[in-house]
Amino acid sequence: MEYMALRYTVGLDLGGTNIKGGVLDEGGGIVAKGMIKTEAESGPGHVIGRLGMLAERLMREAGLGKEDVDKIGVGTPGPLDPAAGLVLSAPNMPGWKMIRLKDELMGVTGMDVKVVNDGNAAAYGEYWTGSGRDERVQHMILLTLGTGIGGGVVIDGKIFSGAHGAGTELGHMIVKPGGRPCGCGQLGCIEQYASATAFAREAKRRIDAGEVTSLEGEVTTKDVFDAAADGDAMSRAVIDRGIDYLGKACVNLVRIFDPQVIVIGGGVIAAGEAVMGRLRRSFDDQTWTVREERVEFAAATLGNDAGFIGAAGMARG
Numbered sequence: 001m002e003y004m005a006l007r008y009t010v011g012l013d014l015g016g017t018n019i020k021g022g023v024l025d026e027g028g029g030i031v032a033k034g035m036i037k038t039e040a041e042s043g044p045g046h047v048i049g050r051l052g053m054l055a056e057r058l059m060r061e062a063g064l065g066k067e068d069v070d071k072i073g074v075g076t077p078g079p080l081d082p083a084a085g086l087v088l089s090a091p092n093m094p095g096w097k098m099i100r101l102k103d104e105l106m107g108v109t110g111m112d113v114k115v116v117n118d119g120n121a122a123a124y125g126e127y128w129t130g131s132g133r134d135e136r137v138q139h140m141i142l143l144t145l146g147t148g149i150g151g152g153v154v155i156d157g158k159i160f161s162g163a164h165g166a167g168t169e170l171g172h173m174i175v176k177p178g179g180r181p182c183g184c185g186q187l188g189c190i191e192q193y194a195s196a197t198a199f200a201r202e203a204k205r206r207i208d209a210g211e212v213t214s215l216e217g218e219v220t221t222k223d224v225f226d227a228a229a230d231g232d233a234m235s236r237a238v239i240d241r242g243i244d245y246l247g248k249a250c251v252n253l254v255r256i257f258d259p260q261v262i263v264i265g266g267g268v269i270a271a272g273e274a275v276m277g278r279l280r281r282s283f284d285d286q287t288w289t290v291r292e293e294r295v296e297f298a299a300a301t302l303g304n305d306a307g308f309i310g311a312a313g314m315a316r317g
C-alpha cells in the first residue's frame with residue numbers, strides 16, 4: 001500500500017453573532033478550534049473575509065499548510081443551493097441574498113469549499129463523532145431545541161437533503177393544525193411549542209393570564225426549568241405540554257424514517273430527566289402498539305462544536 005500523509009479538513013459554522021471553527025483529522029479528532037465575531041453588520045463581503053481569516057488562523061495553530069488540508073466545509077443558516085454553494089438568504093445577516101459563498105470563499109482562501117446547511121452539519125457532527133458515533137448507528141435524527149428547532153436526518157450514514165436541497169426543516173413540521181403562527185408563515189409548527197424560547201413564551205403567557213406560579217415578570221427558559229425542578233406546577237405543565245408536542249413530532253419522524261437513535265440537542269438537555277425521560281414517556285404514550293419500538297433517545301454530546309465538526313465531515317464526502 002502506498003504511503004499516504006494524514007489529511008485534514010477545516011470546518012466552519014457561520015452564525016449571526018459568531019463564527020466557530022476547527023481543523024479536524026480523518027477520524028474527526030479536533031486538532032485546533034476557535035471562534036471569532038461574525039460582524040454581520042458589515043455585510044457579506046466582510047463576513048466571507050472573516051471566514052477565510054479564521055480558517056487560516058486555525059491552520060496556522062495546527063501547524064498545517066494548504067497542502068495538508070483537503071477542503072473547507074461551511075455550515076450556514078437559511079435556505080441554500082448546496083450544489084452551487086449559493087446562499088439564498090440568511091436570517092439576522094444583512095445583505096445575505098443570493099450570495100455565491102462557495103466561489104467567494106474559494107477566491108479568498110485559494111482552497112476547495114463545500115457549503116452545507118447548518119442543521120445538517122450539526123446532525124452529521126453528532127453522527128460522526130458525537131451521540132451517533134457507534135458504527136452500528138447508520139440511521140439517526142438530530143433535533144436541536146434552540147431559538148427555533150433545527151437538526152437533520154442521517155440515512156445509511158449520509159445526510160438526507162431532499163430533491164431540491166431544502167430538506168430537512170424539522171422545526172417546521174406541523175404538530176397542531178391551525179395552531180400558533182410561525183415565522184415561516186405556517187400555523188402550528190413544532191418550534192412554536194418545543195423550542196427553548198417556546199417554553200419561556202408559554203410561561204409568560206400563563207403568568208399574564210394570572211395562573212398561580214412562583215415565577216413572575218420576564219422569564220427565561222432556564223427559570224421555567226428551575227421552577228419546575230422546585231415543584232412549581234405551572235412550570236411543569238408548560239414543560240409537559242412542550243415535550244408532548246415534541247413526542248408527537250418524534251412519533252411522526254419514526255413512522256417516516258425508522259431511525260435507530262433520535263438525538264436531542266440544545267441547552268435545555270442540561271435539565272436531564274425533565275427533558276429526556278419525559279420525552280421517552282411521551283413518545284411511548286403516543287406511539288402505536290402494532291410492533292415494538294426499538295428507537296433510542298439520546299442527549300447530544302458535542303454542544304456548540306457539532307456544527308463545525310459536521311461541516312468538516314460533510315466536506316470530506
Ligand SMILES: [Zn+2]
Nearest residue numbers: 172182184189
Ligand atoms: Zn414554521
